[in-house]
Amino acid sequence: MSLDASKVKVTRVETPSKPRPNDELVFGQTFTDHMLTIEWTADKGWDVPEIKPYGNFSLDPSSCVFHYAFELFEGLKAYRTADNKISMFRADKNMARMNKSAARICLPNFEQDELIKLIGKLIEQDKHLVPEGQGYSLYIRPTMIGTTNGLGVGTPDRALLYVITSPVGPYYKTGFKAVRLEATDYATRAWPGGVGDKKLGANYAPCILPQLQAAKRGYQQNLWLFGPEKNITEVGTMNVFFVFKDSKTGKKELVTAPLDGTILEGVTRDSVLELARENLSSDEWIVSERYYTIGEVEERAAKGELVEAFGSGTAAVVSPIKEIGWNGNDITVPLLPGEQCGALTKQVAEWIADIQYGRKEHKDWTRIVADLN
Numbered sequence: 001m002s003l004d005a006s007k008v009k010v011t012r013v014e015t016p017s018k019p020r021p022n023d024e025l026v027f028g029q030t031f032t033d034h035m036l037t038i039e040w041t042a043d044k045g046w047d048v049p050e051i052k053p054y055g056n057f058s059l060d061p062s063s064c065v066f067h068y069a070f071e072l073f074e075g076l077k078a079y080r081t082a083d084n085k086i087s088m089f090r091a092d093k094n095m096a097r098m099n100k101s102a103a104r105i106c107l108p109n110f111e112q113d114e115l116i117k118l119i120g121k122l123i124e125q126d127k128h129l130v131p132e133g134q135g136y137s138l139y140i141r142p143t144m145i146g147t148t149n150g151l152g153v154g155t156p157d158r159a160l161l162y163v164i165t166s167p168v169g170p171y172y173k174t175g176f177k178a179v180r181l182e183a184t185d186y187a188t189r190a191w192p193g194g195v196g197d198k199k200l201g202a203n204y205a206p207c208i209l210p211q212l213q214a215a216k217r218g219y220q221q222n223l224w225l226f227g228p229e230k231n232i233t234e235v236g237t238m239n240v241f242f243v244f245k246d247s248k249t250g251k252k253e254l255v256t257a258p259l260d261g262t263i264l265e266g267v268t269r270d271s272v273l274e275l276a277r278e279n280l281s282s283d284e285w286i287v288s289e290r291y292y293t294i295g296e297v298e299e300r301a302a303k304g305e306l307v308e309a310f311g312s313g314t315a316a317v318v319s320p321i322k323e324i325g326w327n328g329n330d331i332t333v334p335l336l337p338g339e340q341c342g343a344l345t346k347q348v349a350e351w352i353a354d355i356q357y358g359r360k361e362h363k364d365w366t367r368i369v370a371d372l373n
């Protein structure tokens, strides 16, 4: 059976919970009343989707997810718009990426639009819990795990797709807070032929130790370098952008690494690139997906050609960078005077928020899934 949203079985909680005050929302710590679960077997395909009260699973200890990391996830958000509707941002991109992640570890694919509809129905059940206000949203975490029992390493013949949602506040409660990064070449996040471009759980656990090591030296995140050239790839679990200014021509360049299989194909990355290409004058700007190294950043900072830098991802949208530790020195990344971000960082945050909160339309980037009116 293929995934069919119209077959969904809904079991509601007896007493819906009350929304928490906005200032008590901690990222990914509290969840809404309901979750979506869909079981899959190799024999029968996708079973009837269920929306039911949020709660524990019961799995056999030999289940393959616990031993061989048959797990992948997505992260996207729904926003309460100015006219009190709830809209999802670019969900089709997340669904496509989820299917690519699943295919890479032999878990089943699904009909993308059906899962979007089901997530819409899940949000509908808990719509009163979607927080209101700029920076507030409902974080959506679709997940798929292999649930075949037994210790043999092989293709899972059972899987569970589930979705939980968490009301969240702005990543930066009091406006932006620029971070210090440690350029990291002693540990590698992803490599050619690897799976760094897939959202597999297995990619994340190994990145915590280097983060702790950087934290000991006073840096919040790792700036992941790759190869003998020391190419800049990503920051923490975000994509990363740098702005350089050519001191001869005066032209600025927005740069991020190309999607060569070692970079996660961020939806925010794609949105930043598209909006930058649309909105920035090509007389003054070049927008590049190209290789660039920590050496180039160091050199251009020394020449006064480093303008700003920021990470991009669903959780924070953009995250400004103020310093990069490298080779025993700190490279200073300029910020606007008296502020915690650069000019483009600020602009990009505005462009994206305007679309997410329904103040501006952009192509088919938003999809209304519930109405509180």
Ligand SMILES: *Cc1c(COP(=O)(O)O)cnc(C)c1O
Binding pocket: 075, 199, 234, 236, 237, 238, 239, 264, 265, 266, 267, 268, 269, 312, 313, 314, 315
């Ligand atoms: C999720 C993720 C991103 C950002 O992707 P978005 O779709 O923009 O949220 C970037 N890098 C890594 C490693 C990620 O896991």
